[in-house]
Amino acid sequence: MLISSPTSVEGALEELGNENTLAVGGGTSIALMLKNRLIEPDRLVLLNKVPTLSGIDERTSATVRIGATSTLLELMHSPLVNAALPMLSFASSRVGNPRVRSVATIGGAIIHGDPRQDLPPVLLSLGATAHIVGPSGERDVPLSEFFLGFMESAAGEDELVTEVTVPRVAGQRTHYTRFTPGSEDDYPTVGVAIAMTLDSEGTVRDARIALGGVDSTAILATEAAALLVGHRPSDELIAAAGQSAAEGANPSDDQRGSESYKRAMVDVWTRRTISACLAG
Amino acid sequence: MSRVDAALKASGRSRYVADFTLANMAYAAVARSEMAHARIVSIDTSAARGCPGVIAVFTAADVTATPYGRALVDTPLLARDKVRFVGERVAAVVAATRHEAEYAAAMIEVEYEPLDAVFTPSEALAPGAPAVHEQPWAYQGAAAKEGDPINLIHRGTHGSKEAVDAALASAAFVVDHHYTTQGVHQGYLEPQACIAEYISDEEVRIWLTTKAPYRVREMVGKCLDIDPKKIELEPITLGGDFGGKGSPQDAPLCTELSRKTGRPIKMTLRYSEDLTAANPRHPAEIDVRIGADEQGRIVAASMVANLNAGAYGAFTPSVPAPHGAVEIPSYRVPLFYSEANRVYTNTVPRGNMRAPGAPQGTFALESAMDELALVVGIEPAELRRRNLLVTGEADASHVHWIEHRGLETLEAALNAVVPIEPPEGWLYGRGISVYSRPTTSMASTSLRLTPVDDGCLRVETPLVETGTGSHTVLRQMLADQLGFAPQNIEIVGVSTNDLPRDAGAGASRVTAGFAAVVDVAAKAWMNRSRDEAIVVEVNEDSGVDVGSYTVQIAQVAVDPSTGQLKILELLNAVDVAAIINPLAFQMQIDGGATMGVGFATLENLDEADGQVWAANMGEYKLPSARDVPRYKTVKVPGAIGLGTANVKNIGESTTPPVAAAIANAVFDSTKCRIRDLPITAEKIYQALKGQQ
Numbered sequence A: 001m002l003i004s005s006p007t008s009v010e011g012a013l014e015e016l017g018n019e020n021t022l023a024v025g026g027g028t029s030i031a032l033m034l035k036n037r038l039i040e041p042d043r044l045v046l047l048n049k050v051p052t053l054s055g056i057d058e059r060t061s062a063t064v065r066i067g068a069t070s071t072l073l074e075l076m077h078s079p080l081v082n083a084a085l086p087m088l089s090f091a092s093s094r095v096g097n098p099r100v101r102s103v104a105t106i107g108g109a110i111i112h113g114d115p116r117q118d119l120p121p122v123l124l125s126l127g128a129t130a131h132i133v134g135p136s137g138e139r140d141v142p143l144s145e146f147f148l149g150f151m152e153s154a155a156g157e158d159e160l161v162t163e164v165t166v167p168r169v170a171g172q173r174t175h176y177t178r179f180t181p182g183s184e185d186d187y188p189t190v191g192v193a194i195a196m197t198l199d200s201e202g203t204v205r206d207a208r209i210a211l212g213g214v215d216s217t218a219i220l221a222t223e224a225a226a227l228l229v230g231h232r233p234s235d236e237l238i239a240a241a242g243q244s245a246a247e248g249a250n251p252s253d254d255q256r257g258s259e260s261y262k263r264a265m266v267d268v269w270t271r272r273t274i275s276a277c278l279a280g
Numbered sequence B: 001m002s003r004v005d006a007a008l009k010a011s012g013r014s015r016y017v018a019d020f021t022l023a024n025m026a027y028a029a030v031a032r033s034e035m036a037h038a039r040i041v042s043i044d045t046s047a048a049r050g051c052p053g054v055i056a057v058f059t060a061a062d063v064t065a066t067p068y069g070r071a072l073v074d075t076p077l078l079a080r081d082k083v084r085f086v087g088e089r090v091a092a093v094v095a096a097t098r099h100e101a102e103y104a105a106a107m108i109e110v111e112y113e114p115l116d117a118v119f120t121p122s123e124a125l126a127p128g129a130p131a132v133h134e135q136p137w138a139y140q141g142a143a144a145k146e147g148d149p150i151n152l153i154h155r156g157t158h159g160s161k162e163a164v165d166a167a168l169a170s171a172a173f174v175v176d177h178h179y180t181t182q183g184v185h186q187g188y189l190e191p192q193a194c195i196a197e198y199i200s201d202e203e204v205r206i207w208l209t210t211k212a213p214y215r216v217r218e219m220v221g222k223c224l225d226i227d228p229k230k231i232e233l234e235p236i237t238l239g240g241d242f243g244g245k246g247s248p249q250d251a252p253l254c255t256e257l258s259r260k261t262g263r264p265i266k267m268t269l270r271y272s273e274d275l276t277a278a279n280p281r282h283p284a285e286i287d288v289r290i291g292a293d294e295q296g297r298i299v300a301a302s303m304v305a306n307l308n309a310g311a312y313g314a315f316t317p318s319v320p321a322p323h324g325a326v327e328i329p330s331y332r333v334p335l336f337y338s339e340a341n342r343v344y345t346n347t348v349p350r351g352n353m354r355a356p357g358a359p360q361g362t363f364a365l366e367s368a369m370d371e372l373a374l375v376v377g378i379e380p381a382e383l384r385r386r387n388l389l390v391t392g393e394a395d396a397s398h399v400h401w402i403e404h405r406g407l408e409t410l411e412a413a414l415n416a417v418v419p420i421e422p423p424e425g426w427l428y429g430r431g432i433s434v435y436s437r438p439t440t441s442m443a444s445t446s447l448r449l450t451p452v453d454d455g456c457l458r459v460e461t462p463l464v465e466t467g468t469g470s471h472t473v474l475r476q477m478l479a480d481q482l483g484f485a486p487q488n489i490e491i492v493g494v495s496t497n498d499l500p501r502d503a504g505a506g507a508s509r510v511t512a513g514f515a516a517v518v519d520v521a522a523k524a525w526m527n528r529s530r531d532e533a534i535v536v537e538v539n540e541d542s543g544v545d546v547g548s549y550t551v552q553i554a555q556v557a558v559d560p561s562t563g564q565l566k567i568l569e570l571l572n573a574v575d576v577a578a579i580i581n582p583l584a585f586q587m588q589i590d591g592g593a594t595m596g597v598g599f600a601t602l603e604n605l606d607e608a609d610g611q612v613w614a615a616n617m618g619e620y621k622l623p624s625a626r627d628v629p630r631y632k633t634v635k636v637p638g639a640i641g642l643g644t645a646n647v648k649n650i651g652e653s654t655t656p657p658v659a660a661a662i663a664n665a666v667f668d669s670t671k672c673r674i675r676d677l678p679i680t681a682e683k684i685y686q687a688l689k690g691q692q
Helices: A009-016 A028-035 A072-077 A079-084 A086-093 A106-112 A119-125 A222-228 A235-248 A259-278 B006-010 B098-105 B121-125 B161-169 B213-224 B251-261 B271-277 B358-376 B380-387 B406-416 B470-482 B510-527 B582-601 B658-670 B681-691
Strands: A002-004 A021-024 A043-046 A056-060 A063-067 A129-134 A137-142 A147-149 A160-167 A173-179 A190-198 A204-212 B026-032 B038-044 B054-058 B073-075 B089-095 B109-114 B152-158 B173-181 B193-200 B203-208 B231-233 B265-268 B284-292 B298-310 B335-344 B427-440 B444-452 B456-461 B489-493 B534-539 B545-558 B565-575 B631-636
Touching: A009 A021, A009 A043, A009 A129, A009 A160, A028 A106, A056 A079, A063 A079, A072 A079, A072 A086, A072 A106, A079 A086, A086 A119, A086 A173, A086 A190, A106 A119, A106 A160, A119 A173, A119 A190, A119 A204, A173 A259, A190 A259, A204 A222, A204 A235, A204 A259, A222 A235, A235 A259, A259 B681, B026 B098, B026 B251, B026 B271, B038 B089, B054 B098, B054 B251, B089 B098, B089 B251, B121 B284, B121 B298, B121 B335, B161 B284, B161 B298, B161 B335, B173 B358, B193 B251, B203 B213, B203 B251, B213 B231, B213 B251, B251 B265, B284 B358, B298 B358, B358 B380, B358 B427, B358 B582, B358 B658, B380 B406, B380 B427, B406 B427, B406 B545, B406 B565, B406 B631, B427 B658, B444 B510, B456 B470, B470 B489, B470 B510, B510 B534, B545 B658, B565 B582, B565 B658, B582 B631, B582 B658, B658 B681
Parallel strands: A002 A043, A021 A043, B026 B265, B203 B231, B298 B335, B456 B489, B565 B631
Antiparallel strands: A056 A063, A063 A160, A129 A137, A129 A160, A173 A190, A190 A204, B026 B089, B038 B109, B054 B089, B152 B335, B173 B284, B193 B203, B193 B265, B284 B298, B427 B545, B444 B456, B444 B534, B545 B565
8 A cells, every 4th residue: 555645735636646545634534444444545645744735714704714634633722713613623622532633634524424423513504615626626515515425525536625614603603412322432323513693682593403423424404494594493493493303314223322212312402402502 | 559560551561462473473364254153065265375475274174173162162263064153263364464364364255055043042042943053962061961952051050940939929029020131342452362382292382362371271282182281371461351361262273273384373353353253241131030028028039041152152151050140149038049041142152251140140130129129118228128148147049158248338338328419400310239249269379489689579470460450469468478578579470381370360369369379478488498489379179258248329310301321420338358459459349330330331242133233442332431430439348358368359349230220220210120231321211201
């Protein structure tokens, strides 16, 4: 297996033009898959030497740009992310352990496309966009169109996610719940990430509810969120949103719970997470 | 006092079996069965033989046909004619590197004809069940007889079922319930590994991840027809045991491969292999019946356990009945019937794990005690108070202990518990559980003491430090009795050739065994000729039963909307004699309780279809630091211990009672009785839903 460390995006793309080649951010997922022989690539392209893929800054006053190789540790401690996107800092702090967080990257988290992980639903609910660069040019793909299936994304094998941009919304209320009734050191049975804005009357202006661990990708509970918009949510409305989210989920049985239990937990935790957002 | 091995372990310099390399060493890897039960039609090794680095490929036809085992000798080196569980060794590759061996092993093509399989004891004991072994009675050491249920390995009974049935029929109160427990892995960090170097029938050296080297050399020798005394088990550092490292593991196979290839052979399991093909704890199906009089005094009890022994019975606990899964050691039971059936199934073969049988049996018994308290209409603690044995009484199996301190331990626990507020909206409950076990020292070990310069002492022991701190405890006992400063005593692990005997680390008797041999050593040391090394040994075949009680109280909170369980506190009241090393002692209490918490709420090999679910320790969940609840320890001092050192067992005391303490607390909070482990949030949620 060949391993290269290009220092530019162009260099990385050139390497990725080879057959059976994988780009590596922090490598925390790839190393596990290699060890379990789920993948047998001929080449690995390490991205940590490409300076333009790193860094977190304000693209505009309304957008935070996060370089694809930004680590979860950086997301935890970045003053900008803490101030503008506290849910992202919080979710990053709950992933794995310090060894994982110090190398795992935001680019890896989305390109890996594991629906059980924490960052995909969080970024979905924040309305993030992935910037993809490849041999045929560059494009922006909203995360709502990025996750195509289980560990399958809109980025081609010869393409790179170079950065993630996240809108910065004044007064946005966010809350992320990772429900781990077995071990806290496990993927969540159900993850619920919600971002919403209220007007001064307490009426919901905008809401996005994203779910992790209950489908082949992280998903948006669009109908559940739509129920809330334009209303000052009552208990009945919150219950209806929970039920809608549960109906829209498509979980499967595994060690973290049966299909029916996960569906019921989507209901409970969507309701509770909405209430947490409303409570500020 | 700091541990003998602290600096080496903390700095990563401890050398484990996987770290050793011998000159000219080759590596073995095995192809494993992907079928739970199937006839082997053909094995095509041609592709594997052509792979780079391959030295030789072996199937059952190429190695000894003699199986190996402890009491029951039924385990083949490589599957012969048929496979009996997913993960069974089918063929072995020897190659220049580990990677090449594993690569070639994956190229071995096996054609199977699938057979009907059985995965639980109930399925295996059902009339007409497919036979895991066609003639189980024909193995050396078999307890089964022709005409027994085909998959029965051993049936151990105690007492009269008729007498108990009659007493239960006329008892004022009776409970009769069925409890089930899952398979769990010991979870040691170091996977099983072996290096075998066969030089001649007169000289064989083995480095094995084992805590029972003398026993292993006997079994390897018998299997390969080599004088066991010519087999030397080298000293090693063990990365955790918890009962799982007492079998010969892959040593018979590696030794045979070394004999066939003329090279030292090394085989280190991937953790996925350790999960699917080592020797985890027996899943159990246990029926408990208890009858009591109007005052709640037990008049008769019956415990019947069917233990899933997996595909081979060689290392299922070989003790005669009553097995730990069907013991009632703590209570006054005038009429007792117990039955333990060890049963073949098409699942991973089972072995020992911390207090074999007791975590399963204590979950069933102590849950049933609470169920009995409910029908009698008294508090669970009061029921136990009325039934705990007192000194002078024999237990249900007619064993007399030197004293019984269950009542003191119970009261100490009840006095120490302080109610904890649950989170808002959560239900609160408290559960109690009692466990007791005897230590019979039956010491069997040896030591060599050599005076060295500057008033220092070099002490050689064949006892493997499994990670518990046993070598530190030995140093401390010797320092106390011989008058040395601990830092002037060096403890050195040595091979089976260097000293005559050791029974292996197990049965909570390491400290007691050391206490006995240190007594002998202290006398011999006084009487020695100047500056001469001395070798001492003890080999007791009987001993007094010193009992040790543990009373646990779990406080839990349950989220009624999700079933999520939080253990607010687990209190361990333990009945203690002298404590040699307070830190190591506390580590056994807390570590044992944590293992119990994992068994009670989380861990599960989940092999319902014969396939262990998890492929690694990331997937197979043990409690992590974040999952460990708050512990409170109450020591009840003043007990009678063994030997001059006055010590009792602790290593297996706090694991068995945890599951029932939690199940009883969950019942107290929710009125839901969970009789199937592990107690997951989903099971509680479903039970709560069922109430509505």
